[in-house]
Amino acid sequence: MSDLQAISSAYQTLLGMIGEVEPRIAQATRQELTDQRGSLKLIASENYASLPVLATMGTWLSDKYAEGTVGHRFYAGCQxxxxxxxxxxxxxRELFGAEYAYVQPHSGIDANLTAYWAILANRVETPALSEFGVRGVADLSEQDWETLRHRFGDQRLLGMSLDAGGHLTHGFRPNVSGKMFHQRSYGTDPETQLLDYDALAAQAREFKPLIIVAGYSAYPRRVNFAKMREIADSVGAVLMVDMAHFAGLVAGKVFTGEEDPVPYAHVVTTTTHKSLRGPRGGMVLATEEFAPSVDRGCPLVLGGPLSHVMAAKAVALAEARTEAFRTYAQNVADNAKALAEGLLTRGVNLVTGGTDNHIVLMDVGSFGITGRQAEAALLESGIVTNRNSVPNDPNGAWYTSGVRLGTPALTSRGFTTSDMDAVADLIAGVLKHTVPTTTAKGEPSKAKYDLSADARQTSLDGAAALVGAHPLYPGFEI
Structure with a gap:
């Protein structure tokens, strides 16, 4: 029996065991693999972890409580x-060249919260939550938050706006990051839709933030982190970089020099999935100055670390240190560029006019549809994406005018630049044949639409041919 046959047999046994207890969960798990195998996954924040990474999460390490840090646990038996x-x-540390790494965060949001609290604890005297008579941050009222911000010294945070490509954890008011600080957002140049470092520097001088957050969730260009550090230093701010989306391109040495955030940022946060292709989780990298404060992420922000996920992170990070991963990372960037070029030649508008990372952000307004309609039409045509705001989006954050695409997952399946041109053709075909329906008031709907049956079938057939040529986990059967 080959190794892959043995692995398949082991998974079949595991799913059989699960099915004996709750067959619906076993079936949903099998179906998820079937669904992922059968569609073009272009969600920029998703990928396919390797079988070793997936297997590492399903062990008895899950059963262990381990609050604290290495050698300083609150439970016995944590060796x-x-x-x-x-x-x-x-x-x-070795992969990213960082002075310190904290691998306990359960998600990117947990990593960002850990970083924010650590920076506050490092730079200002922070009050204890117990002074407010609450058990945790979720119990704080709006008045409590106002009092807490004042006790922190009315600290300020400057982060990228949502419609420019930032993330809700970069100071968006409904998120806890927007409650911890007095917040302001920076955007992009209205004409080019690119970061304007001079305008950002002027805004920083006027606002004088404690923290400047760089990094993005939907900005399709690279960032000069040397310039970002220069701006931060000019106002005495801490530079925090959220590289959750592009960590794999940093690890794979696609982003080097001034495009690598680690040598320039005081604190760097990331997820360990997305372009890094590991398990769902988070991580914080920091200079030695901030290491003691970050190390207190548990119990300040986190509960007990998920030991089985930390183990899977170790396996994924080991994979990312190989030459094969560097080749993969470069292919991710090459495929994104090919996808962008394919869309542009077919008349699709792209934010910033292209990409030089792993993200392609379409503005579908010229087709007379919303991002929500485009997302739904593409989904029923075998293409999985997510709607996303574009700069100064007239449709807001729910309906949006944009659709975000990403190439990490399809690149993991072995897709090439010529394949991405074919994907672009399918996407453009669906968009061109999607038409809003009319509401009862005679106005174009922002949600409902009609899609040509021929265009839908053409896309389904094309998607099936592409995924058939690049099977997911080839030879693995459950």
Whole structure:
């Protein structure tokens, strides 16, 4: 029996065991693999973890409580968790050239919260939540938050706006990051839709933030982090970079020099999935100055670390240190450029006019449809995407005028630049044949639409041919 046959057999046994307890969960798990295999996954924040990474999460490490840090746990018997966390942090430091790595965060949002609280704790005297008579931040009222911000010294945070490509954890008011600080957003140049570093520097001088957050969720260009650090230093701010989306391009040495955030940022946060192709989780990299404060992420922000996920992070980070991963990362960027060029030649408008990372952001307004309609039409045509705001979006954050595309997942399947041109053809064909329906008031709907049956079938057939040529986990059967 080959190794792959043995692995398939093991998974079949595992799913059989699960099915004996709750067959609906076993079936949903099988169906998820079937669905992922059968569609063109272009969600920029998703990928396909390797079988070793997936297998690592399904172990008895899940059963261990391990609050605290290596050698300083609040539970006995954590020697193996210490090994897991040590190895994961070692790989992270070596891979990214960081002074310190904290691998406990459960998600990117947890990583960002850990970073924010650590910076506050490092730079200002912070009050304890117990002074407010609450058990946790979720219990704080709006008045409590106002009092807390004042007790922090009315600290300020400057982050990228949502419609320019930032993330809700970069100071968006409904998110806790927007409640911890007095917040302001920076955008992009109205004409080019690119970052304007001079305008950002002027805004920083006027606002004088404690933290400047760089990084993005839907900005299709690279960032000069040397310039970002220069701006931060000019106003005495801490530079925090959220590289959750492009960590794989940093790890794979596609982003080097001034495009690599680690040498320039005081604190860097990331997820470990997305372009890094690991398990769902988060991580914080920092200079030694901030290491003691970040190390207190548990219990300040986090509960007990997920030891089985930390183990999977270690395996994924080990994979990312290989030459094969560097080749993969370069292919991700090349495929994104090919996808962008294919869309442009077919008349699709792109924010910033293209890409030089892994993200392509379409503005579908010229087709007379919203991002929500485009997302739904593409989904029923075998193409999985997500709607996204564009700069100064007239349709707001729910309906949007944009659709975000990303190439990490399809690149993991072996898609090439010529394949991405074919994908662009399918996308353009669906968009051109999607028409809004009319509301009862005779106005174009922002949600409902009609899609040509021929265009839908053409896309389904084309998507099936492409995924058939690049099978997911080839030879693995459950």
């Amino acid at each position: 193996n968790v210490d090994t897991v966390e040590t190895v994961a942090a070692e790989h992270a």
